[in-house]
Amino acid sequence: MTRTRRPPRVLLLSWLALLALLATTVTIAYIPLGVANTVIAIIIAAVKGAIVAAIFMELRERNPLTVTFAGAGFFWLGIMLWLALADYVTRPNFPPVMKWGL
Amino acid sequence: MHKMPDAQPAFQFVDMRQQHDVARLGMWVFLATEVLFFGGLILSYSAYRTGYPTGFAEAARHTKIVIGTANTAILLTSSFLVAWAVTVARLRDSRFAALLLWTAALLGVVFLVLKGVEYSAEFNEHLLPGFGFAFSGPHIHAAHLFFSFYLVATGLHAVHVAVGIVVLVVIGLRAHQRAYSDLYHSPITVAGLYWHFVDLVWIFLFALIYLPGRGG
Numbered sequence: 001m002t003r004t005r006r007p008p009r010v011l012l013l014s015w016l017a018l019l020a021l022l023a024t025t026v027t028i029a030y031i032p033l034g035v036a037n038t039v040i041a042i043i044i045a046a047v048k049g050a051i052v053a054a055i056f057m058e059l060r061e062r063n064p065l066t067v068t069f070a071g072a073g074f075f076w077l078g079i080m081l082w083l084a085l086a087d088y089v090t091r092p093n094f095p096p097v098m099k100w101g102l
Numbered sequence: 103m104h105k106m107p108d109a110q111p112a113f114q115f116v117d118m119r120q121q122h123d124v125a126r127l128g129m130w131v132f133l134a135t136e137v138l139f140f141g142g143l144i145l146s147y148s149a150y151r152t153g154y155p156t157g158f159a160e161a162a163r164h165t166k167i168v169i170g171t172a173n174t175a176i177l178l179t180s181s182f183l184v185a186w187a188v189t190v191a192r193l194r195d196s197r198f199a200a201l202l203l204w205t206a207a208l209l210g211v212v213f214l215v216l217k218g219v220e221y222s223a224e225f226n227e228h229l230l231p232g233f234g235f236a237f238s239g240p241h242i243h244a245a246h247l248f249f250s251f252y253l254v255a256t257g258l259h260a261v262h263v264a265v266g267i268v269v270l271v272v273i274g275l276r277a278h279q280r281a282y283s284d285l286y287h288s289p290i291t292v293a294g295l296y297w298h299f300v301d302l303v304w305i306f307l308f309a310l311i312y313l314p315g316r317g318g
Contacts (some may be wrong), residue, residue, distance in 0.1 A: 005190075005195070005198060007182075007186045008186070008189055011182060011185050011186055011189070012182075012244075014182070014185075015178065015179065015182035018178045019175060019179075019265055020157060021176060022171065022174050022178065025309065025313065026167070026171055026313070029312075029313040029314075029316040029317060030316045030317055031317055032317035032318035033317060037313070037314070037316075037317050041309045041313045041314075044231070044309070045305050045308070045309035047307050048178075049302050049305050049306065052181060052298050052301055052302050052305070053298075053302065054168060055185070056181055056182070056184075056185040056294075056298045056301075057294075057295055057298045057299075058291075063123070063126075065123070065127055066123075066127060066130055067218060067315055069127060069130040069131055069134060069303045070130050070133070070134070073130075073133060073134030073135075073136075073137035073138065074137060076134075077137050077138060078139075079143040080138065080142075080145060081141070081144075081148065082230055083146060084145050084149065085149060085152070087171060088149040088152065088153070089149075090150050091117075093152035094153055095150065095154060098243055101164065
C-alpha cells in the first residue's frame with residue numbers, strides 16, 4: 001500500500017495561490033482607485049473561483065459532460081445578470097426616491 | 103499481499119466508472135441550481151449597488167473585514183484539505199483521508215463560530231435589519247438594503263456550511279471505516295464538490311460584502 005502523505009503539488013500550489021490572491025485583493029481594496037476597485041475585486045474573485053473550479057472541483061480533467069453541466073449553470077447566470085441589469089442600469093428613475101421610516 | 107475486495111456497481115450501471123460519472127454529474131446538476139439560487143441574490147445586490155453606489159460603499163465600510171478575511175482563508179484552507187482527502191482516499195490511505203476530512207469540518211465549525219461573533223458585534227451596532235436596525239447619516243435606506251442582502255446571503259451560506267460540516271463528518275467516518283478506494287470513491291468526490299462550491303460562493307460574497315468602500 002502506497003502512503004503519500006504530502007499533498008499533491010498542484011493542490012498545494014493552488015492553495016498558496018488562493019491565499020496570495022486573498023491578500024492581494026484585501027490590500028488593493030484599501031487603495032483608492034474609484035470604480036477600478038470594484039472591477040479588480042470582481043476579477044480577482046473570478047480568478048479564485050476559476051482555480052477552485054478547475055483544480056479542486058477537477059473541471060480541468062475536461063470530462064465533456066461535467067464541463068457542459070457546470071458551464072450551463074454559469075451560462076444561465078450570465079443571461080440572468082445581463083438581461084436584468086440591462087434593465088435596471090438604464091432606467092431613468094432607478095432607484096426610486098424613498099423616505100426612511102415609511 | 104493484502105488486497106481489498108473490488109467494489110461492485112449498483113445493478114443499473116455497467117461498471118464503477120459509469121456509476122461514478124453519474125454521481126458526479128448529479129451533483130453538478132444540483133450545483134447548477136445553486137449557482138442560480140445565489141445568483142438571484144447577487145443580481146438584486148448588483149442592481150441596488152448601481153442604484154446606491156455611495157450608500158453601499160458607506161454601509162460596506164461597517165462590515166468586519168478582519169473576520170471576513172480570516173473566514174475566507176479558513177474556507178480556502180478547508181477546501182484544500184478536502185481536495186487532498188479525495189486524492190488520498192483514492193490511494194486507499196483511509197485513516198489519513200478521514201483525518202483530513204475532519205480537520206476540514208473543524209475549520210467549518212471555526213468559520214461558523216467567527217460568523218456568530220461577527221453577527222453579535224453587528225447586532226450590538228444595530229446593523230442587522232429586523233433586529234433594531236439604525237444607521238446614522240443620509241444613507242440609511244441604502245445601508246438597510248445592503249445589510250438585508252448581507253444577512254440573507256451570509257445566513258443562507260452559513261446554512262450551507264452547516265450542512266457541509268455534517269456531510270464531511272459522516273463521509274470522514276465512512277473513510278475511517280475504509281469504505282473508499284481507487285474504484286469506489288463517489289461519495290467523497292461528490293461531498294468534496296459540494297464543499298468546494300460553498301467555498302466558491304463565499305469567495306464572491308467576500309468581494310461584494312467586505313471589500314467595497316475601503317479605499318476612501
